[in-house]
Amino acid sequence: MSEALLTLRLDDLHRELGARMVPFAGYSMPVQYPAGVMKEHLATRASAGLFDVSHMGQIVLRPKSDMAALALALETVIPADVAGLKEGRQRYGIFTDDSGGILDDFMFANRGDHFLLVVNASRKHDDLAHLQAHLADAADIAMIGDRCLFALQGPQAEAVLAALVPAAAAMKFMDSHVVASDWGELWISRSGYTGEDGYEISVPGDHAEAFARALLADDRVSPVGLGARDSLRLEAGLCLYGNDIDTTVSPSEAGLNWAIQKVRRKGGAREGGFPGAGRILREIEEGPSRIRVGLSPEGRAPMREGTVLFHDGTEVGRITSGGFGPSIEAPMAMGFVPPALSAPGTALEGEVRTRRLPVTVVTLPFHTPTYKR
Amino acid sequence: MRFTEDHEWLQAEGDVVTVGITTHAAEQLGDVVFVELPDAGRDCDAGDAVAVVESVKAASDIFAPVAGEIVEVNEALADNPGLVNEDAMAAWFFRIRVADASIIDGFLTEDAYKALVE
Numbered sequence: 001m002s003e004a005l006l007t008l009r010l011d012d013l014h015r016e017l018g019a020r021m022v023p024f025a026g027y028s029m030p031v032q033y034p035a036g037v038m039k040e041h042l043a044t045r046a047s048a049g050l051f052d053v054s055h056m057g058q059i060v061l062r063p064k065s066d067m068a069a070l071a072l073a074l075e076t077v078i079p080a081d082v083a084g085l086k087e088g089r090q091r092y093g094i095f096t097d098d099s100g101g102i103l104d105d106f107m108f109a110n111r112g113d114h115f116l117l118v119v120n121a122s123r124k125h126d127d128l129a130h131l132q133a134h135l136a137d138a139a140d141i142a143m144i145g146d147r148c149l150f151a152l153q154g155p156q157a158e159a160v161l162a163a164l165v166p167a168a169a170a171m172k173f174m175d176s177h178v179v180a181s182d183w184g185e186l187w188i189s190r191s192g193y194t195g196e197d198g199y200e201i202s203v204p205g206d207h208a209e210a211f212a213r214a215l216l217a218d219d220r221v222s223p224v225g226l227g228a229r230d231s232l233r234l235e236a237g238l239c240l241y242g243n244d245i246d247t248t249v250s251p252s253e254a255g256l257n258w259a260i261q262k263v264r265r266k267g268g269a270r271e272g273g274f275p276g277a278g279r280i281l282r283e284i285e286e287g288p289s290r291i292r293v294g295l296s297p298e299g300r301a302p303m304r305e306g307t308v309l310f311h312d313g314t315e316v317g318r319i320t321s322g323g324f325g326p327s328i329e330a331p332m333a334m335g336f337v338p339p340a341l342s343a344p345g346t347a348l349e350g351e352v353r354t355r356r357l358p359v360t361v362v363t364l365p366f367h368t369p370t371y372k373r
Numbered sequence: 374m375r376f377t378e379d380h381e382w383l384q385a386e387g388d389v390v391t392v393g394i395t396t397h398a399a400e401q402l403g404d405v406v407f408v409e410l411p412d413a414g415r416d417c418d419a420g421d422a423v424a425v426v427e428s429v430k431a432a433s434d435i436f437a438p439v440a441g442e443i444v445e446v447n448e449a450l451a452d453n454p455g456l457v458n459e460d461a462m463a464a465w466f467f468r469i470r471v472a473d474a475s476i477i478d479g480f481l482t483e484d485a486y487k488a489l490v491e
Contacts, residue, residue, distance in 0.1 A: 036458075037429040038404035227403065227430055300407045300454070302427050324406040324429050331407075353409075353425065 008054050009148055009205055010212060017223050025121035027055040030225040037227035041326040044194055044232060048154035049224035050215050057124025058144040058202060059117040073138035079274045081261035085110045090176040090189050092259050094251060095130060100276030101247035103130065107191060109176035120241045148208035153198030156220040161199055164214055168199060173371040183207035195236025195369040234332060235325045237294060237365030243305055244292060244320040244334055252283035255292045291342050294364040295333040302331040303350040303359060310349045310356055311341055319350065325366055332366045375477045376486035377438045382462065385474040390439055391465045397490045399461035402428040405454045410446040411467060417443060424466050439476050441469040
């Protein structure tokens with residue numbers, strides 16, 4: 001706890017914009033700007049929000065022999081189809097441990113002559129060590145320290161970015177391209193974590209401020225902090241590492257079977273071969289003993305992380321993310337329940353300040369994504 | 374008007390003390406999305422958590438700064454919690470009938486509260 005907080009390269013810009021800074025994953029981060037969480041959230045859904053996510057880890061893996069060998073090496077730590085990922089494309093991935101728990105979740109991209117991983121800030125040093133321990137023979141592995149990372153999200157993101165970087169317009173959801181620009185070499189992916197169309201853009205550090213200011217100069221763009229980033233991702237039904245997933249949660253429990261493509265499952269050409277494969281593949285076939293669901297509390301009172309869930313007076317689970325959804329104008333939560341209680345419409349109770357209040361299992365997401373596929 | 378170190382304001386009128394949260398508190402909380410109020414008629418001790426205010430981010434307790442009977446609550450906040458952000462000094466939470474209204478003299482003056490939050 002005594003370790004000093006790291007500051008973002010654009011710390012001064014955030015303060016100039018009026019950000020309130022809070023500690024997060026070892027960094028001093030903007031949690032909100034003067035507009036506030038509610039308005040920032042709604043501005044992202046209505047127009048475009050700019051998020052500085054430079055605290056996240058950008059890890060580059062360059063093959064020691066060839067990309068095909070490195071892809072197969074990555075499949076020993078990631079249960080996804082890495083070898084089948086085409087150049088210029090990215091995919092959602094997880095690292096698993098021997099017990100079938102989740103060490104981190106991230107995006108990985110095939111960039112032709114190397115792979116790029118964008119990982120959670122709180123896990124990036126462990127992720128780097130994990131990769132070095134397992135892939136040192138297959139790759140040169142480096143954490144990129146001289147670049148900033150921005151997310152530009154919302155229905156106007158394409159028009160805004162294309163005005164500065166025309167090549168962005170032609171990109172499709174989950175494309176990952178390297179683009180030359182006035183701000184140096186940009187690493188652009190059409191993705192994000194808000195349930196909106198948009199981009200994540202890695203910018204050389206010495207061009208980052210000018211690039212951010214160029215985006216913010218567009219009236220359609222609002223700066224958005226971590227507060228709204230959390231409400232946006234929860235409305236989109238997306239997991240937050242450390243809340244909804246960690247080493248005690250398996251992919252099936254988390255509802256992440258879709259991140260394990262058929263080729264890696266039972267009967268697939270490259271079945272298993274990753275940590276925890278026995279449990280993970282068995283749960284895909286037979287189902288897990290608990291599963292992540294969406295939860296809609298009755299009334300206006302939010303049910304927060306840690307709220308205990310009951311059914312017929314018996315404790316059946318716990319909420320792992322909970323808050324208020326500005327776009328749905330209602331409280332929303334995600335939590336884990338037994339499969340028998342996971343059907344949408346199932347009536348449960350959540351204990352809020354010693355009172356048990358009604359909460360209903362609902363289909364995720366709360367807000368339907370608008371990705372440009 | 375007086376203030377507490379928990380960022381509440383108190384206004385005495387006769388033997389009834391009206392309680393709300395300060396503008397500083399409302400700014401720190403951010404957008405208020407839910408207010409849970411006590412039942413009128415209940416007795417409280419000073420320091421009892423009698424109400425809850427929830428922002429998009431977190432829940433915070435509102436304490437009874439003085440002992441007495443809660444005689445009235447501001448139902449308008451239950452229907453429109455955003456009133457707290459619009460004008461915190463007008464968005465009262467509840468009123469407490471106290472034995473001796475001079476009790477509020479022991480709380481922070483406006484100057485002392487300003488010094489605390491600046």
